[in-house]
Amino acid sequence: MLGLPDAADWDERKKRREKKTLQSASALPKQPVNPWERAAEQLKEQRTAPTLAAPAPRTAAAPEPAAPWVTVEERSGSAFARRFGRGVLWTLVAAFALLGAKSVLIPKKTPAPVQSTAPAQAGPTYPDDEAQAVAGRFARAYLSWDEKDPETRAAALAAVLPEGADTKMGWDAKGKQDVLAVEPGTVTPAAQQQARVRVDVLVRPVDSAPPAKPGAAAVPVLPAHWVGLDVPVVQAGGRVVVTGPPGLVGVPATGPKAPQLAGPEADSAFGEQTAETVDKFFTAYAAGGDTESVTAPGAFVPPLPAGISLVGVTSWTADKGSGTDRTGTARVMWQLGGAQLEQTYRVQLTRVASADAQRWQVASVHGGTA
Structure with missing residues (x-):
């Protein structure tokens, strides 16, 4: 009923399982329960086993012949020095090889001779x-x-x-x-x-010859x-x-012909502006007095000696230019030794500024046109 086995079948199956279990246990070797008993059985088996033949005694090998030299370990310092020397040597060899190859493949350019501009060393000059x-x-x-x-x-x-x-x-x-x-x-x-x-x-x-009159000067x-x-x-x-x-x-009666010298370009407007300044300067210059009132600060122009008087500035021409320093040429007539003598001067003017005004004054003066 309900597909379940009968009680009789159930008992029959249980008996068959127990029988199989017993058969499997009988087939296994019997193991002692006590480990000391197992050890005694193993010792008994070793004693009853046939005795093996003792191993033949080992024959001593003949000694190898000694080497004709003795190997000595190198010290670390000498070994390093030897390796370092070899490295340096091979480095030099490689460098020379590269230089040789470069000189063959890339020939050196010869620079063009440079003409010396330095003056030749002159010998001792005559005193x-x-x-x-x-x-x-x-x-x-x-x-x-x-x-x-x-x-x-x-x-x-x-x-x-x-x-x-x-x-x-x-x-x-x-x-x-x-x-x-x-x-x-x-x-x-x-x-x-x-x-x-x-x-x-x-x-x-x-x-x-003796003079005609005693005490007369020689003629x-x-x-x-x-x-x-x-x-x-x-x-x-x-x-x-x-x-x-x-x-x-002989002494030449005249000098050589002078070259044609180009004079500076004139600035007529600036010349008119500074003509009075130049007149005042030469008046004070000839008087032999103090010239500081007509000269720029720091300028030093010593006065002329006595016996010279100013006739007048015959001409004043200012050079073309710009800035606070200007130059021009003055022609001056002097009275000296009972005669009149015209001379030429180069006059440098500088602009002097004060709190309320500015004016031009003489900074320096020298004779000639150069």
């Missing part, structure tokens, strides 16, 4: 100043003579001639001549420390005139001396 001084002294003594006093000329010449030289220098011990001025000029060096010095001398010959034979001399000198013993008689040369 021009000393040569001019010695030649000037010689010219004054050489062209001065007085038949009544030959010793004075001889002593003056001995000071600039070599020792033992003839101090007469060709003079016949006659006549009388005075030297009024000496102007040494160009020095032309020559070989063996020699040179030639040009000297211009202003001389005045005098009549050596000049000729008016004063310039004479040129070429004086030979040499540098020896740390000094410059005259080596022999000079040569008389």
Whole structure:
């Protein structure tokens, strides 16, 4: 009923399960319950088992032959030094190899020669100043003579001639001549420390005949005139001396032709504006008094000496320009020595400003047009 098994079937199935359980348990080997009993059984089995043959004794191996050297461990410092040296060596080899390859693949460019603009070093220059001084002294003594006093000329010449030289220098011990001025000029060096010095001398010959009246002055034979001399000198013993008689040369009557010089462009408006300033300055300049009232602060213009008076500023031309500093040219007529003399000046003006006004004043002045 309800599909459930009968009680008899249920009992039958239970018996069959118990039977199978018993059969499975009998098939398994019997295990001792006590572990000491199991250990005793295993010991009994080992004793009853056949005895195995003892292992044959191991034959000692023949010793290996000793090596002919002894290996010694390297110290860490020496090993590092050896490796570092090898590294440096290979680095240098690689660098030289790269440089060689670069010189082959990329040839070095040769720079173009640069022309030097520095001036060549000149050799020792001739002592021009000393040569001019010695030649000037010689010219004054050489062209001065007085038949009544030959010793004075001889002593003056001995000071600039070599020792033992003839101090007469060709003079016949006659006549009388005075030297009024000496102007040494160009020095032309020559070989063996020699040179030639040009000297211009202003001389005045005098009549050596006794005057007609006792106590009267000597009468000049000729008016004063310039004479040129070429004086030979040499540098020896740390000094410059005259080596022999000079040569008389002519003096040009006129100078060379001057080049055409372009003057500055004029500013007529500024010239009219500052004409009164320039007139006041030259008036104070000629008076020999204080010029500070007509000059700019800090300017120093010494007054002219006595005996000079201003006739007037004949012209004033201002240069074209701008700024607080301007320049111009003034022509001035002076009265001196009983005559009138016109001269030229370059005048620099500067603008001076004060709290209530500003004006132009003279900052500097000098003669000439340059």
